[in-house]
Amino acid sequence: MPDTIGTAVLDPEDQLNRAFMALADPVRRKILARLALGDATVSEIAQPFTVTLQAISKHLHVLEGAGLITRSREAQRRPCHLNTAALGPLAGWIENYRLQAEERFARLDELLASTAQKDNPEKEKDNEHQHNNH
Numbered sequence: 001m002p003d004t005i006g007t008a009v010l011d012p013e014d015q016l017n018r019a020f021m022a023l024a025d026p027v028r029r030k031i032l033a034r035l036a037l038g039d040a041t042v043s044e045i046a047q048p049f050t051v052t053l054q055a056i057s058k059h060l061h062v063l064e065g066a067g068l069i070t071r072s073r074e075a076q077r078r079p080c081h082l083n084t085a086a087l088g089p090l091a092g093w094i095e096n097y098r099l100q101a102e103e104r105f106a107r108l109d110e111l112l113a114s115t116a117q118k119d120n121p122e123k124e125k126d127n128e129h130q131h132n133n134h
Contacts, residue, residue, distance in 0.1 A: 012089065015067060019090055022066035027051070028059050035069060035082035045080065 022028050031045055046056040060080060063069045067086045071078050 015086075016089060016093055018066040019068060019086060022062050022068055023090075025059065025062075028063055031056075031059055031063065032068060032082060035080060039079040039081050041077055041079050 023032075027049065030049075034040060034045055034048075042053060042056055042060065045060070046053050049056060060069065060071075064071065064080075068083055070081050070083050072081065
């Protein structure tokens with residue numbers, strides 16, 4: 001089921017685009033790293049940064065729009081939470097392309113090895129001879 005923001009329904013491609021755009025900023029990545037340790041309010045999140053609370057709030061808005069964080073209300077507090085479920089599609093997308101690249105490299109390694117054997121069969125015989133003599 002696609003995620004929603006306001007009344008707009010986000011397709012998986014748009015969700016990925018928003019998430020990767022949000023992750024492009026180092027401050028937002030640090031905010032996510034902080035939230036991975038536990039929930040925090042805006043002022044708690046802002047403590048280690050040299051930017052204003054307003055700037056942190058804007059970063060949080062981008063992260064929330066990308067579905068990477070959620071907010072709740074607990075009495076007077078409004079803590080932010082890392083939405084770990086949103087990280088799965090990102091990791092899956094990256095893993096898919098990593099596996100494809102590994103498969104291409106494995107095929108290339110096989111091709112290079114077979115080409116090397118065809119180009120120099122005498123060297124292969126020499127290697128076998130040396131190996132058998134030891």
